[in-house]
Amino acid sequence: MRSARKLQQLALTVNGRSLHHHHPQRAPAVGIIGAPFSKGQPRGGVEKGPDLIRTAGLLQKLQEQGCEAKDYGNLTFEEFPDDEPVGQVKNARAVGSANQRLSEAVKAVKKDGHTTVMLGGDHSLAIGSIHGHSAAVGQLSVVWVDAHSDINTPLTSTTGNMHGQPVSFLLHELQSKVPALPNFSWLKPCLSARDLVYIGLRDVDPGEHYFLKFLGVKVFSMTEVDQLGIGKVMEETCDYLCTRGNNPIHLSYDVDAIDPTVTPATGTPVVGGLTYRDGIYITEQIRHTGLLSAVDMVEVNPLRAQTEEGVRSTVSTAVDLLLGCFGRLREGNHPQEYVPPEP
Numbered sequence: 001m002r003s004a005r006k007l008q009q010l011a012l013t014v015n016g017r018s019l020h021h022h023h024p025q026r027a028p029a030v031g032i033i034g035a036p037f038s039k040g041q042p043r044g045g046v047e048k049g050p051d052l053i054r055t056a057g058l059l060q061k062l063q064e065q066g067c068e069a070k071d072y073g074n075l076t077f078e079e080f081p082d083d084e085p086v087g088q089v090k091n092a093r094a095v096g097s098a099n100q101r102l103s104e105a106v107k108a109v110k111k112d113g114h115t116t117v118m119l120g121g122d123h124s125l126a127i128g129s130i131h132g133h134s135a136a137v138g139q140l141s142v143v144w145v146d147a148h149s150d151i152n153t154p155l156t157s158t159t160g161n162m163h164g165q166p167v168s169f170l171l172h173e174l175q176s177k178v179p180a181l182p183n184f185s186w187l188k189p190c191l192s193a194r195d196l197v198y199i200g201l202r203d204v205d206p207g208e209h210y211f212l213k214f215l216g217v218k219v220f221s222m223t224e225v226d227q228l229g230i231g232k233v234m235e236e237t238c239d240y241l242c243t244r245g246n247n248p249i250h251l252s253y254d255v256d257a258i259d260p261t262v263t264p265a266t267g268t269p270v271v272g273g274l275t276y277r278d279g280i281y282i283t284e285q286i287r288h289t290g291l292l293s294a295v296d297m298v299e300v301n302p303l304r305a306q307t308e309e310g311v312r313s314t315v316s317t318a319v320d321l322l323l324g325c326f327g328r329l330r331e332g333n334h335p336q337e338y339v340p341p342e343p
């Protein structure tokens, strides 16, 4: 795919003048799955994320930019009234069960030929989303955009909240560190540490930092974003994923990756985050690879902003990030069949 595009770029260069423009990729069919689930963390409100993002016009805006988009509605989740902590871990039964359902749903929507968009909900849902995606298409690359690395195990976590642990459940390399939990027997690890790239980290626990270093995970923390700029970060990310075999990409996007001045309506905001422009650029470049196969957009929580404007800004940023994933360019777009009117 990469070399085909290179050839095309060459063909579009005439007399040294680049006529290169973004090759119009076939508009992908988008399949939206709502996951109004909040038991991976203690704060109510994050279950409102999917409907808020829909109300902001996601489906219509995707269609307006030429995407075939289908809304599969919201999943419903089993309640576990006696979900006692297992060691430190809170709501293990609810989280295990919800992710099993989500995994089946993502797998089915992938098999249906769609690029999935999972609207969370909290980030514990990445367990089911990535598992189901991998079950449908095989080996994945995961780009995890987040202030946090979410790679605690149930034993390194100090809070017991599972939204800070999903990556540990998914990685082959950490299985000996993850204890068995109720409603998790369906889950088999499906991801290698070398197929994971982080962008935006700035709040990483000691155990998490150990795992990232020990496993040699590719990390672009905010330090690297400052040092290299987002342009170089994305160039290196895409080159790295290329060396890993150009596998289908799963983009797991936590809105708290973006600076809380822009996305304050989230459960665990951390100062010093990505700008709106950095955030959008990530989606444009991932889209440009032609490999994007599934997206998570998680941790939008309207009850956590101080103002209505804070909620609006967070939700509209989440929508803009998703539009960027599916072809919206800041340079502008026009349909492939567009013909300008003649007088």
Ligand SMILES: [Mn+2]
Pocket: 123, 146, 147, 148, 150, 163, 254
């Ligand atoms: Mn997260």
